[in-house]
Amino acid sequence: MKIAMVGSGYVGLVSGACFADFGHTVVCIDKDQSKIDRLHDGIMPIYEPGLAELVESNVKAGRLSFTTSLAEGIKDANAIFIAVGTPSRRGDGHADLSFVHAVAREIGENLANDVVVVTKSTVPVGTGDEVERIIGESGSSHKVSVVSNPEFLREGAAIGDFKRPDRIVIGAEDEFGQETMREVYRPLFLNESPILFVNRRSSELIKYAANAFLATKITFINEMADLCEKVGADVQDVSRGIGLDGRIGKKFLHAGPGYGGSCFPKDTLALLKTSEDYDSPTRIVEAVVKANDTRKRSMGRKVLDAIGGAEGARGKKVALLGLTFKPNTDDMRDSPAIAVAQTLTDAGVEVAAYDPEGMELAKPLMPNVTMCEGSYEAIEGADAVAIVTEWDAFRALDLERVKQIAKAPVLVDLRNIYRPEDVRNRGFTYVSVGRP
Known part of the structure; x- marks a missing residue:
């Protein structure tokens, strides 16, 4: 054909x-x-x-x-x-x-x-x-x-x-x-x-409904992560425990800094507008959109807290590892890293960043962020290292080298790709998402 x-x-x-x-x-x-x-x-x-x-x-x-x-x-x-x-x-x-x-x-x-x-x-x-x-x-x-x-x-x-x-x-x-x-x-x-x-209209709605449901799963586990931190539970254990239920499934139950990309943000908004046009409210999707927007800024505040809080952040340096909304793409659309970087620079923090593929597209979106040639260049002299996107290149950082070149041994892992005990045993202050 x-x-x-x-x-x-x-x-x-x-x-x-x-x-x-x-x-x-x-x-x-x-x-x-x-x-x-x-x-x-x-x-x-x-x-x-x-x-x-x-x-x-x-x-x-x-x-x-x-x-x-x-x-x-x-x-x-x-x-x-x-x-x-x-x-x-x-x-x-x-x-x-x-x-x-x-x-x-x-x-x-x-x-x-x-x-x-x-x-x-x-x-x-x-x-x-x-x-x-x-x-x-x-x-x-x-x-x-x-x-x-x-x-x-x-x-x-x-x-x-x-x-x-x-x-x-x-x-x-x-x-x-x-x-x-x-x-x-x-x-x-x-x-x-x-x-x-x-029929044609069912097909059109299937796409929006699917993306809205996946966005809801992401937002749900992120809210459970916040609760885990308050009560002393581990969100990864909670995720496994509920994901083994065949009615729920384990995919899209990984806590992190919120969803981004080319689909979920615009498709959830479009579904909301369609529901308004047809006078059929979608309150759950409305709550998901609001919660996800709030989530991204809250991750910036989590990084600020790791370096002593917003009051004493001015003049400090944070290394951001990972800028794209997910690994194996150069897509920066609605990436959580944008909100994280903005929160930090608003507080007077110097931000140095590295991403394997996304830096060219990130530059105009992050004019106050210094783009670096590699992870360790970004980490040099940093008061904290924050992993925002779970690229494979960040899963096995040389922590001894990080400790030597960073100003302070602080690792903020917004994707939970490290085992807490492994990092803390090497003398780091380790902050993750939804874990004690």
């Missing part, structure tokens, strides 16, 4: 490369000429493990190509995927659908054959109806089926998630859309990946 992927960002590029690896012919389309030029040169616009190699092999095989021309890219396509950004709209938190609508309009103006148009972007309920209406305004006589097919890719593990998915959700309103999507995903039938066919 020929697939056109409109949008060559995180979702579009990963999806396009994986579809090409399945054997489909894929054209990735993007208006950003510099991005397309870099892709032609083999330079990825994002960091995702294995993506550069996957793109290179499929370009060489002639199954994957790039263009800025939508008209050229969708010519003879069996399926056109819309994978453009839907960021939170300034002022009201609604998902900004301007890019989706613009693509739908351009598709309508350039239709040359019967086609299935697939919304891969995360969009509010009813967006498919609007895409269908916009395309219909072109007056084309070609048959068009608008389908919803949300993505469930974890940054840092996206290729594996795409090729070995938990489920594939397809919201189709007619047989043409269903049959085309069956053919698109036919290579995954061998893996017995469950394909769930639902």
